[in-house]
Amino acid sequence: MAKQASEIRIALPSKGLLAQGSKELLENVGLAIYNPNPRQYQAQIPSLPGVVVIFQRPGDIVVSIRNGNIDFGFTGRDVFLEKRGANGSILELHSALGFGVCSLNVIAPESWEGIDHVRDLKIYQKQMGRPLRVATKFPKLTHSFFADNGDLAIDVIRAEGTLEIAPTVGYADLIVDLVSTGTTLRDNRLKILAGGQVIQSQACLIANLDGLKNNPETLSIATQLLELIGAHLRAKQNLAIFANVRGDSAESIAELVFQNETIGGLQGPTISQLITREKEKWYAIHLIVQANQLHQAIKEVRGIGGSGVVVSPVSYIFEEEPPEIKNLLAALEA
Numbered sequence: 001m002a003k004q005a006s007e008i009r010i011a012l013p014s015k016g017l018l019a020q021g022s023k024e025l026l027e028n029v030g031l032a033i034y035n036p037n038p039r040q041y042q043a044q045i046p047s048l049p050g051v052v053v054i055f056q057r058p059g060d061i062v063v064s065i066r067n068g069n070i071d072f073g074f075t076g077r078d079v080f081l082e083k084r085g086a087n088g089s090i091l092e093l094h095s096a097l098g099f100g101v102c103s104l105n106v107i108a109p110e111s112w113e114g115i116d117h118v119r120d121l122k123i124y125q126k127q128m129g130r131p132l133r134v135a136t137k138f139p140k141l142t143h144s145f146f147a148d149n150g151d152l153a154i155d156v157i158r159a160e161g162t163l164e165i166a167p168t169v170g171y172a173d174l175i176v177d178l179v180s181t182g183t184t185l186r187d188n189r190l191k192i193l194a195g196g197q198v199i200q201s202q203a204c205l206i207a208n209l210d211g212l213k214n215n216p217e218t219l220s221i222a223t224q225l226l227e228l229i230g231a232h233l234r235a236k237q238n239l240a241i242f243a244n245v246r247g248d249s250a251e252s253i254a255e256l257v258f259q260n261e262t263i264g265g266l267q268g269p270t271i272s273q274l275i276t277r278e279k280e281k282w283y284a285i286h287l288i289v290q291a292n293q294l295h296q297a298i299k300e301v302r303g304i305g306g307s308g309v310v311v312s313p314v315s316y317i318f319e320e321e322p323p324e325i326k327n328l329l330a331a332l333e334a
Contacts, residue, residue, distance in 0.1 A: 006050070006217075007050070007052055008050060008051045008052070008071050008072075008215075008217060008218055008221055009051070009052050009053075009054050009069070009070045009071050009072070010045075010051060010052070010053050010054070010070070010071065010072040010073065010074075011053075011054045011055070011056050011060075011061040011064060011065070011070045011072070011073035011074070011075075012033075012053060012054070012055055012056075012061075012073075012074050013055070013056070013057065013058050013061065013074065013075065014041070014055040014056055014057060017099065017100055018058055018074065018075065018076055018099075018100045018203055019055075021097070021099030021100055021203055022074040022203065024099075025074075025097060025098075025099070025229065025232075026045070028232055029228035029229055029231075029232045030047060030228065031045050031047055031048060031225075031228070032045070032046070032047075033045055033053055034046050035053070041054060041055045041056075042054060042055075043055070048221065048224075050217075051221065054070060056070075056073075058075040058076050058079045059075075059079050059082075059083055061073040061074070061075045061079075061206075062075055062079055062080050062082075062083040062084060062090070062206070063083060065089075065090050065206055065207065065208050066083070066084065066085050066087075066089050066090050066208075067089075068089070068208050068210060068211065070208065071207060071208055071211045071218050071221070072093075072205065072206070072207045072208075072221070072222070072225065073205070073206050073207075074097070074203060074204075074205055075203070075204065075206065076100050076102075076201055076202070076203060076204070077092075077095060077199070077201040077202060077203070077204040078102070078104050078138065078141070078178060078199060078201035080092065080204055080206055081140075081141060081199065082137075082138045082139075082140050082141050083140075084206075088209065089208060089209055089210065090206050090207070090208065090209060091206065091207050091208075091209045091212060091328075091331055092204055092205075092206050093204075093205045093206060093207050093222060093225070093226060093324065093328060094204060094205040094226065094229060094230070094324055095204045096202055096204070096233075097202060097203040097204060097205060097229070097233070098202065098203070098233060098236070099202065099203050100201070100202050100203040101180070101201070101202040102178045102179060102180040102201050102202070103178070103179055103197050103198075103199065103200050103201060104138060104141060104176060104177070104178055104179075104197070104198040104199045104201060105176065105177065105178075105179050105192045105193070105196050105197050105198065106118055106134075106145070106174060106176055106192070106193045106196030106197075106198070107174060107175045107176070107177055107179075107185060107190050107191065107192055107193070107196070108121075108167070108173075108174050108190065108191060108193055109167045109168075109189065109190060109191070110189045110190060110191050111189070112124065115193070116191075116193065116194055117193055117194040117195050117196075118149055118150075118152075118193050118194070118195040118196045119149075119150065119195065120193075121152055121174075121193075122150070122152060124173070125152060125153060128173075130153075131153035131154050131155045132152065132153070132154050132155070132173045132174060133154070133155050133157055133171070133172045133173045133174070134146075134154050134155070134156050134157065134172060134173070134174045134175065134176055135157045135159040135163050135166040135171065135172035135174070135175045135176075136156060136157070136158070136159065136163070136175060136176035136177065137158070137159060137160060137163070137177070138176060138198070139156045139158050141176075141198050141199065142154075142156050142176045142198065143156055145176070145198045149195070157171065157172055159172075163175040163177045164177070164184060164185070164188040164190060165188070167190070168188070175190075176198060178201070179192060205225065205226075205229070207222055212328075212332060213332055219332075222328060223325055223328070226322065226324040226325050226328060227318070227322055227324075227325065228316075229324075230319075230322050230323070230324040230325075231316040231317055231318045231319075231322070232315070232316055234316075234317040234319070235313075235314040235315055235316050235317045236291075236314075237290060237291055237292075238288050238289065238290055238291060238314050238317060239288070239289055239290075239291050239294055239311055239312065239313060239314060240286065240287070240288055240311070240312045240313070240314050241263070241285075241286070241287040241288075241289055241297060241298075241301060241309060241310070241311055242284065242285070242286055242287075242309070242310040242311075242312070243284070243285050243287075243301050243306035243307065243308060243309045243310070244274065244282055244283070244284055244285075244306065244307055244308045245282070245283050245284075245285055245304060245305050245306050245307075246280050246281065246282055246283075246305055247281060247282075247283050247305070248281065249281075250271040250272070250273065250283055253269075253271055253283050253285065253304065254268065254269060254271060256304040256305075257269045257285070257287075257304060260300040260303070260304070261296070261300070262289055262290070262293045262296050262297045262300055263287050263289060263297050263300045263301060264287075265286075265287045265288050265289075266288050266317070269285050269286065269287050270285065270286040270287075271283050271284070271285050271286075272284050285301075285306070287301070288314065288317070294311065298311075
């Protein structure tokens, strides 16, 4: 269906973990998708009137955005890098959405003794006396990787479907494929070669560059998406701590806070005096700390006399100048 001039389209993967992750991310930032009929390839986002959601395969999303038929899309970064083309028509708005994490790797049979690193492949090639055959769904990235890693002669075989069987049946010597847990490789007696990581991948958000430059409404939607997604992803890495502390003044408690490593907050602690019936002064402190430093933060809060410590998740952290939007505007000016 042809795209209307005033219509803004966002493409989501039609199935799989990328589809689930994209829908959950949009829902978490207040942009839930309304799709009463799962068999339909279109849906709406009620909080973004005029925006149409299209469901496609991850690779088709990249091609559609490259051709200008879709304005925005969620896809895997591996697919984006493979299919983005050379004309610069796609802008990557966010490269790390936190789901769909995997890596693209060079993989060989376990039976190849002494071949444990990519550089060892020259030994096998010399024994075979011919280019090594590499089966992959990512021929562009595969060619680029081997071109940057020595003078190994390869013949890339573009393949679809299950690649793990290729070395066994003999139509390829190696495969370059995506790995998440590695269970499938072990089951098929395959091994990842050291030095053979082509890319580290996860879900990304991409957009058509011409649409961003020429349509103010498209740019407005891009800014809204980046503002909400960026604030949400920053918040997921942090926790809020509330505690009560005895002290002579807010300033004296702040000095105690700043003597510690993890409880300084974003710019500093928020401290306010409590109204109590006790003669001693009590103050409430509010801190933002990194989630992976929570145990140390609690020790430090206790160390300055904190009690009644409450820890809560954070939904959003909005920056004064979000780096995602700064990068977008800089790319449009380039």
